[in-house]
Amino acid sequence: xxxxxxxxxxxxxxxxxxxxxxxxxxxxxxxxxxxxxxxxxxxxxxxxxxxxxxxxxxxxxxxxxxxxxxxxxxxxxxxxxxxxxxxxxxxxxxxxxxxxxxxxxxxxxxxxxxxxxxxxxxxxxxxxxxxxxxxxxxxxxxxxxxxxxxxxxxxxxxxxxxxxxxxxxxxxxxxxxxxxxxxxxxxxxxxxxxxxxxxxxxxxxxxxxxxxxxxxxxxxxxxxxxxxxxxxxxxxxxxxxxxxxxxxxxxxxxxxxxxxxxxxxxxxxxxxxxxxxxxxxxxxxxxxxxxxxxxxxxxxxxxxxxxxxxxxxxxxxxxxxxxxxxxxxxxxxxxxxxxxxxxxxxxxxxxxxxxxxxxxxxxxxxxxxxxxxxxxxxxxxxxxxxxxxxxxxxxxxxxxxxxxxxxxxxxxxxxxxxxxxxxxxxxxxxxxxxxxxxxxxxxxxxxxxxxxxxxxxxxxxxxxxxxxxxxxxxxxxxxxxxxxxxxxxxxxx
Ligand code: GLN
Numbered sequence: 415x416x417x418x419x420x421x422x423x424x425x426x427x428x429x430x431x432x433x434x435x436x437x438x439x440x441x442x443x444x445x446x447x448x449x450x451x452x453x454x455x456x457x458x459x460x461x462x463x464x465x466x467x468x469x470x471x472x473x474x475x476x477x478x479x480x481x482x483x484x485x486x487x488x489x490x491x492x493x494x495x496x497x498x499x500x501x502x503x504x505x506x507x508x509x510x511x512x513x514x515x516x517x518x519x520x521x522x523x524x525x526x527x528x529x530x531x532x533x534x535x536x537x538x539x540x541x542x543x544x545x546x547x548x549x550x551x552x553x554x555x556x557x558x559x560x561x562x563x564x565x566x567x568x569x570x571x572x573x574x575x576x577x578x579x580x581x582x583x584x585x586x587x588x589x590x591x592x593x594x595x596x597x598x599x600x601x602x603x604x605x606x607x608x609x610x611x612x613x614x615x616x617x618x619x620x621x622x623x624x625x626x627x628x629x630x631x632x633x634x635x636x637x638x639x640x641x642x643x644x645x646x647x648x649x650x651x652x653x654x655x656x657x658x659x660x661x662x663x664x665x666x667x668x669x670x671x672x673x674x675x676x677x678x679x680x681x682x683x684x685x686x687x688x689x690x691x692x693x694x695x696x697x698x699x700x701x702x703x704x705x706x707x708x709x710x711x712x713x714x715x716x717x718x719x720x721x722x723x724x725x726x727x728x729x730x731x732x733x734x735x736x737x738x739x740x741x742x743x744x745x746x747x748x749x750x751x752x753x754x755x756x757x758x759x760x761x762x763x764x765x766x767x768x769x770x771x772x773x774x775x776x777x778x779x780x781x782x783x784x785x786x787x788x789x790x791x792x793x794x795x796x797x798x799x800x801x802x803x804x805x806x807x808x809x810x811x812x813x814x815x816x817x818x819x820x821x822x823x824x825x826x827x828x829x830x831x832x833x834x835x836x837x838x839x840x841x842x843x844x845x846x847x848x849x850x851x852x853x854x855x856x857x858x859x860x861x862x863x864x865x866x867x868x869x870x871x872x873x874x875x876x877x878x879x880x881x882x883x884x885x886x887x888x889x890x891x892x893x894x895x896x897x898x899x900x901x902x903x904x905x906x907x
Pocket of ligand 1: 542543544545572573592593594595596597598625732845
C-alpha cells in the first residue's frame with residue numbers, strides 16, 4: 415500500500431470517508447515510511463500507536479455512519495514545539511529532554527478533535543531558533559533533496575525543518591509548523607512544499623513552547639494549497655487560554671478556495687529586489703507575476719520603504735522576548751537539572767542553563783538580555799519597536815493599493831548543511847523576505863514555483879491583509895495551478 419503515502423490531506427480524508435481505503439491502512443503505510451526514513455532524522459520521537467489509535471477511531475466512526483472530522487483519518491507530523499500530553503516535548507533542546515507534558519497544546523488538541531492522528535514529534539532548530547535545522551540538540555535534519563549530481567547533505571530549512579523534510583519526503587502528508595520570523599515559509603520554500611503562517615492570533619499559542627511571543631504563530635505545512643486550507647481550518651480558532659488569541663470565527667477556507675483573481679490587485683514591492691538574491695529567484699518572481707496576471711489579477715508596483723530595517727529589528731525584538739521567555743528553564747520546573755556537588759541555587763541555575771542550552775540559544779539570550787538592559791534599552795529595544803511600527807505602516811499603505819503582495823520567499827535555494835554555520839549573519843539573511851510580514855503580524859504563504867538549475871525547489875511568497883488568509887490561499891492556488899510543480903526528491907534515505 416505504499417502508494418497511499420503519495421496522498422495528501424484531502425485525498426486521504428476523502429478516500430477514508432468514501433471507503434476507498436481504511437484509515438488504518440493509511441496510518442500503517444505512513445508508520446512504515448517513517449520507520450524507513452531514519453536517515454532524514456526528521457523525527458525526535460515516533461508515535462505509531464497514536465496514529466493507529468486515531469485511525470481506528472476514524473474507521474469506527476465511519477462504520478457507525480458518523481461524519482468524520484475535517485482531518486478524519488489523516489496522520490500528521492507534530493513539530494516538537496507543541497506540548498503533547500504524555501509524549502516527550504523538547505523544543506529540540508537538551509534542557510527539555512525527558513519533559514513529558516501533562517497537557518495538550520490547543521492546536522494539537524484541535525487537530526485530534528478534527529480526526530487527525532500523530533506519527534511523531536518532528537525535529538526543529540532548538541527553541542525554533544535557526545534557519546537550517548542545525549541547532550537541534552538531536553542532530554540536524556537532512557533534506558530529502560540533493561543537488562543534481564551531488565551527494566552533499568542539504569538543509570531542509572528551519573526552524574520547521576523536520577516538518578518540511580517529512581512532508582517533502584512523503585513520510586507525512588502534512589505537518590504542523592511554527593513561524594516567528596519565517597520558520598514555516600523558508601523551510602517550505604527549500605523543500606518544494608506549501609506552508610502558511612496565518613494572521614497573528616489565529617492559532618492559539620497555548621501549549622506551544624514560547625520563543626518570541628509577539629511573533630510566534632502556528633500554521634500548516636503540506637504539499638498543496640488545498641491541504642493547507644483544510645489543516646489551517648482545523649488548527650485555528652479563539653482560545654481564552656491565549657491572551658492574544660483572535661476573537662473571530664474561523665472562516666471555511668477550504669470551501670472558499672477560488673483561483674479566479676479577477677478584480678484583484680497584486681503588489682510587487684520594489685524594495686525586495688535586493689543584492690545577493692539569486693538570478694533564478696528573480697526569474698521565478700517574474701514568472702509568478704505572469705501566473706497571477708493569467709488568473710485575472712492586475713499587477714501593481716508598491717513600496718515597502720522600511721524593508722531593509724526589518725531584519726535588524728527582528729534580531730532585537732525576537733531575542734529580547736526569547737531572553738525573557740527562556741528564563742523559566744532553570745532546573746527547577748522542567749527537564750534537565752544540573753546540581754553540582756555542594757552547589758547553591760544560583761549555581762544550579764547557571765550549571766543547568768550552561769549544560770542545557772545550545773550555542774545559538776545562548777547567543778540569543780545574551781543579545782536579548784543586552785538589548786533590554788538599562789542604558790541600552792532605548793538605543794536598541796525601543797528603536798526596534800519603532801521600526802516594527804514603521805514596517806506595519808508600510809504594509810498598511812501598500813494595502814491601500816493592492817489586495818496581496820507577491821515576493822520571493824527566500825533570497826537563495828537550500829544550501830549544503832554546514833556551509834553557513836560559521837556565519838550567523840549570513841544565516842539570518844535567509845529570512846530577509848519573511849520577517850517583515852512577521853513583524854506586521856500578517857498572513858503569508860510560500861508555494862513552490864519551480865526548481866533551479868541544480869534541481870532544487872524555489873518558493874514564492876504571498877503576503878495578505880490582516881485576517882485575509884482566504885486571499886492568500888486563493889492567490890497561492892492560482893499559482894499552484896499554473897506552476898504545475900510536481901518535482902519530487904529522489905529517494906536516497
Ligand atoms: N530563522 C529565524 C530565526 O532564527 C526565524 C525562526 C522562526 O521563525 N522560528 O529566528
